[in-house]
Amino acid sequence: MANCGLYCVNLLKMPFEWLVGLRYTRAGRRNGRNSFISFISAISMAGIGLGVTALIVVLSVYNGFQTVVTERMVSVLGHVEVYEVGGTGLADWHSVAAEAARNPQVKGAAPFIEMQGMLVHGGDYLRPSIVRGILPGEETKVSEIGKQMKQGSLDALQPGAYKIILGAELARELEVKMGDRIALAMSQGNSATNMAPLMRSFTVAGTFEAGHNEFDSGLALVNLEDAQQIINAVGPFGLRLRLQDMQKAPEVAAELRNSLPGRLVVRDWTRLNSTWLAVVKSQKNMMFIILTMIIAVAAFNLVATLVMTVTDKQADIAILRTLGASPFSIMKIFVVQGALVGVIGTAIGVACGVLLAWNVGSIVGGIESLFGVHFLSKEIYFISAVPSDLRWGDVGVIAATSLLLAFISTLYPSWRAARVKPAEALRYE
Template sequence: MPFEWLVGLRYTRAGRRNGRNSFISFISAISMAGIALGVTALIVVLSVYNGFQTVVTERMVSVLGHVEVYEVSGAGLGDWRTAAASAARNPQVKGAAPFIELQGMLVHGGDLMRPAIVRGVLPGEEPKVSDIGKQMKQGALEALQAGTSTIILGEELARELEAKPGDKVALAMAQGNSTSNMAPTMHSFIVAGTFESGHNEFDSGLALIHLGDAQELINVSGPFGMRLRLQDMQKAPAVANELRTVLPGHLVIRDWTKLNSGWFAAVKSQKNMMFIILTLIIAVAAFNLVATLVMTVTDKQADIAILRTLGASPFSIMKIFVVQGALVGVFGTAIGVICGVLLALNVGVIVGMFESLFGMHFLSKEIYFISAVPSDLRWADVASIGVTSLLLSLVSTLYPSWWAARVKPAEALRYE
């Protein structure tokens, strides 16, 4: 091993000959702990952000589908099965189902009113593009039959309306254009069941009726569009681009990333900002190395002078203190990565223990869409955090090491 490494390693675990050495060792330990704490916090926070995004995305897509196709004019697709057959030629497309979306006000008991999106679907086709059939809490999706005026409500929407299966609810819909003063039309439906997707936006604001009933409500002959499910949802943008060249007519084709682009952009910007903020914690701990190395250089000037008289070059002296600082950064980063990975993999269990211990709930389902703290550890994030921490530690060693290399042996040994 080169002598620079030996001396740097010895300085890293400085002995206890006097109070100054003990203090320098203490400052080194604090710097190492600070780096470890910053790395741990950054890994855990980014994993929770990733988990939050993954869970909410899955719940959104379970209701929305991966790709939506509809006519620009609003006249509808007409023969949607022909369009579905054309889309199915793409190997990524594994299911298609038609839909109509309406907006209205659901009324129950005369005084309970809630706005809702009412989606007309075909019960036999809907399971091909969504998981609502598996998410039924009461009743079954097959209860939607054309001409029976049945409706399925989101679980939270049903709770707010105080409606249960068998109750009658009224759907109030505006008629005419937005500037008319015509009274809304009222349509009566029988609640056939409820579903719970796990996403509060849909559970509190979505209702399902049969496609035939939806067509009769607005007097159209076909669906507005169709939704597609893919083998790999991450390829939805590419598949949407390919379908634009395949499907005939003036169609709007949007993938799931465009349907909720505002939400995804907000989460991404928050994640990036959190990365920057928590990186500053690592930077503060890393730059504590500057103070540690400056004190070490001051304390070891005589040793530096002796090494210089024995033939050590200024670059060798510089390497000694770079090694010392780098070792602190490496050990701190390694400890932080290990602790961060362990915490990120078990964050749900740990949060659950704290909730049970203090009798509190960290996440409100109404606010955050989910009630448990998710975690999605991504090794690319761990690698970027580790590299950032090591680079900051290395940069922190440059000035003290350069200063050590400039020590003049004669001046340093004058009073020895």
């Protein structure tokens, strides 16, 4: 009894607008007169919760795919690349690497050369490719290709051996296997007197699978010295750097521009893949807008609910007005009622969305096992489980958007309630 009394005292300390708004929200459950209005209110609440849940789960899965693709992309590219401006190559790349290593974020550096050419096998199979010259011992410091080998090893790329390692999809398209001979055809320049392509034969020494189609179908690796011999370069084109934290790549790139000697170009992975990142951002924004419509539909159902409540409660409104309640107080009553529905619906949606986002991989896996279906084909997507990356910043934006839409939905019905004239409302009571 004491606890009940304390609860009643705390309620009495609340503004009367809150007390009446809370009472109207629960009225349908208490006496059944407004059960239909209460039912519509519950549907609106459930709709808001469903929309918030769907938005959180979809954006988390989208973030998961983005994270996986980005990690696989930078596992081959590196985090920062350093080029010599003149295009003659870094003859003394060791000193540049040593200077870059003075930055605490730099974990490793490796030289490289990139060439564009046509790979030919048997005269019938031709595929354009980017051929990258590397040093096997240094490459493992900046990329994960050594761990992504399906056949062979990076150590097979010895200078003078003219061995080549292909992406798994590229090897499949060329129909080659370990030990086969393929030719690399390259242009010798733009001179009209030198139209014949440069040809060099290589032996297939392995394949790798990065899980990113751009590299698996279009990248080949050779020894750095072999690449220099082919194009008569005095040194590597540049260095690829690996950082402690890839998200700090833009900051580290800016620091290296000021600290590295000579005329060097420094680009981080976000600039190297700026088009892809822009597409991903625009797609995510469109996904957010489209799924927000679900919340908007449910939130604007509150308009109908509150309009019906205002119509039903005109006598109560008139009595409150005659007792001295201002039009603004009447507005607050119905804003409280509608906002409460939005808050509860949003809270339910956030709780369900977070739980589903954390366990979406297990849930999808269970559905696949139960019904014997596969939502993601490993041959197409290179992953067998649905990734999820829940970001609390996204959750906060979703919750704020849901609450804002619910609040906006209360304004017109509340304004209409404030305009009720007591004399006319009580005329037929």
